[in-house]
Amino acid sequence: MTDSRVRDQIRALPAEALPMIAEAMSVLELTPWNGRPYNAAEPDGWMRHLDLHEGRGFLTYLVLEDQDRVDVLNVTWFG
Template identity: 35%
Template sequence: MYTVDLDPVAQQQAEALPATAINVFLELRAVLEVDPWSGRPLNPDNPKSNILTRTFGGFGLGVHLILDEQPLVYIVRIE
């Protein structure tokens, strides 16, 4: 199981989500705790990159960095 943490900018973006998106974002965090590699590479030309993206419920896109050694998922941006 991975720990999920947010970059300060991503934290601000999460706090600005509309109320209807909060539960979907929390579901994204739960998925990242157990299966962070299920996202898509941020750069399709580098499919083995540890920087991935995942959509959440049609509300947005999360960009996260995976540090297997920690084990940590660091959400860097929420669009």
């Protein structure tokens, strides 16, 4: 799930980033815990980062396991 701010971030990305975002969203659907912890001091924390292809950016997201849901909070793109 994404909110309108994240959808706006995705719309602003260059076309080359869209397949990477789609792949990352697929990963989040299947294995959301594979992302690295947002806070290294909390390795089991619910907030995570998932790197995009070749370090070109990352998604920050929240795993809401009790709701069987993942919320994307931010998209960072380095290009």
